[in-house]
Amino acid sequence: MTNRERALAVLNYQPYDRLPIVHFGYWTETVQKWHQEGHLTAEEAAGYWDNSPADISIAHKLGFDFNWQSMFYTNHGLRPPFESRIVERFPDGSYTVLNGDGMIILQKPGAGSIPAEVDHLLKDRAAWEEHYLPRLQWHPDRVNPAELQKWQDASQRENPIGLHCGSLFGQIRNWLGVEGSAYLYADDEALFTEIIDTVGELCYRCTETALSAGGQFDFAHFWEDICFKNGPLIKPSVFAQKVGPHYRRITQRVRAAGIEIVSLDSDGKIDRLVPIWLENGVNTMFPIEVGTWGASIQPWREQYGRELRGVGGMDKRVFAQDRAAVDREIERLKPLVELGGYLPCPDHRIAPDALWDNVRYYCDRMRAVFG
Numbered sequence: 001m002t003n004r005e006r007a008l009a010v011l012n013y014q015p016y017d018r019l020p021i022v023h024f025g026y027w028t029e030t031v032q033k034w035h036q037e038g039h040l041t042a043e044e045a046a047g048y049w050d051n052s053p054a055d056i057s058i059a060h061k062l063g064f065d066f067n068w069q070s071m072f073y074t075n076h077g078l079r080p081p082f083e084s085r086i087v088e089r090f091p092d093g094s095y096t097v098l099n100g101d102g103m104i105i106l107q108k109p110g111a112g113s114i115p116a117e118v119d120h121l122l123k124d125r126a127a128w129e130e131h132y133l134p135r136l137q138w139h140p141d142r143v144n145p146a147e148l149q150k151w152q153d154a155s156q157r158e159n160p161i162g163l164h165c166g167s168l169f170g171q172i173r174n175w176l177g178v179e180g181s182a183y184l185y186a187d188d189e190a191l192f193t194e195i196i197d198t199v200g201e202l203c204y205r206c207t208e209t210a211l212s213a214g215g216q217f218d219f220a221h222f223w224e225d226i227c228f229k230n231g232p233l234i235k236p237s238v239f240a241q242k243v244g245p246h247y248r249r250i251t252q253r254v255r256a257a258g259i260e261i262v263s264l265d266s267d268g269k270i271d272r273l274v275p276i277w278l279e280n281g282v283n284t285m286f287p288i289e290v291g292t293w294g295a296s297i298q299p300w301r302e303q304y305g306r307e308l309r310g311v312g313g314m315d316k317r318v319f320a321q322d323r324a325a326v327d328r329e330i331e332r333l334k335p336l337v338e339l340g341g342y343l344p345c346p347d348h349r350i351a352p353d354a355l356w357d358n359v360r361y362y363c364d365r366m367r368a369v370f371g
Helices: 003-011 029-038 042-046 055-063 124-136 145-151 170-174 178-187 190-213 237-244 244-256 273-278 297-309 316-320 324-336 356-370
Strands: 069-073 085-089 095-098 102-109 116-120 162-164 219-223 260-265 283-285 309-313 342-348
Touching: 003 342, 029 042, 042 085, 069 145, 116 178, 116 237, 124 190, 145 162, 170 178, 170 190, 170 244, 178 190, 219 244, 237 244, 237 273, 244 273, 244 297, 244 309, 260 309, 273 297, 273 342, 297 309, 309 324, 316 324, 324 342, 324 356
Parallel strands: 069 162, 162 219, 219 260, 260 283, 283 309, 309 342
Antiparallel strands: 085 095, 095 102, 102 116
16 A cells, blocks of 8 residues: 555545554754754755655655645735835844734744744734735636646555645734734624635635646645634634635535545644534544643544544654653554544654654654554
8 A cells, every 4th residue: 555545544444554654744943953963964954845855755764654744735825925024123132023924023033932923914904905905816826737737646646645725714813913813803893704705715716726727636734723722712603604614615625526534734722613623524633732731532533423533643742752751652542543533643843852763763663553
């Protein structure tokens, strides 16, 4: 079997010869550290991105089969993005930047974490109509035909490839900010709805064009990141009413093309949004962050049944510990794998504290235990 066949068999509750060993990429700092330690070449470190030749080479060295974040992307975002520029510099060396999404963020020298949001250009209808709406217009060249040509024949590929269907609220949350999105819904619901509908229509047309042009994909995928450690960053009832129909429209289109697995990437505690996604055609949760809230596919499976699948849920923090911690984590995963419809995968990109030998040991043990 190919890795593509194995992954689809697992997620569709069909027989398979062995469990594929899946990852979700690495922080750039992780790749640079491993290069400095002599595990990776300069070319691998410089050329790494999802599903690049360097990504495939690094996975081979470690023992992974493939990166779930291997996808065909359409241009469903702001076009053109805002021109990034420094807004203000401060005596401590930090500075604020207007980024490509129209967010003003605080950058600190040497900081590796997500920068703090200071302000947002999108606040009202005037900003929407001047700066955002013109950047969200449909044009066929949002789907690259030359790149799409690579994914015309699924029978010839070793690893699964997804069709990225966009972000129906996550990128809006970026543009408005969490507080801004909440206030906009309260102050101007019509504009709030218009923004969601504009983004939903653009994502649908990008998806439709990629499929109509003959692209063959193994799964469809959305990105959101709209939850934190205590739950959603949007009221679930509002999400179901405003965003749910756009999921349904897109997932119906991909299923008409024969794509049965529809995965969604959202960090945080997603429990209150899971039923909304399921009702609207999203059936595979990713990356199921173990985090401080202990996310797991098991309680969701007990509640929603076999329609709910998962990719992720492996606590990547053990890579910074020792082999005994890795062994304990694999033992924890055993009953989850036995549920079916579940592919273990580190629950986010592998962080710089990960030890190369621990990650290699994990891949070796996973293959031994689940082979």
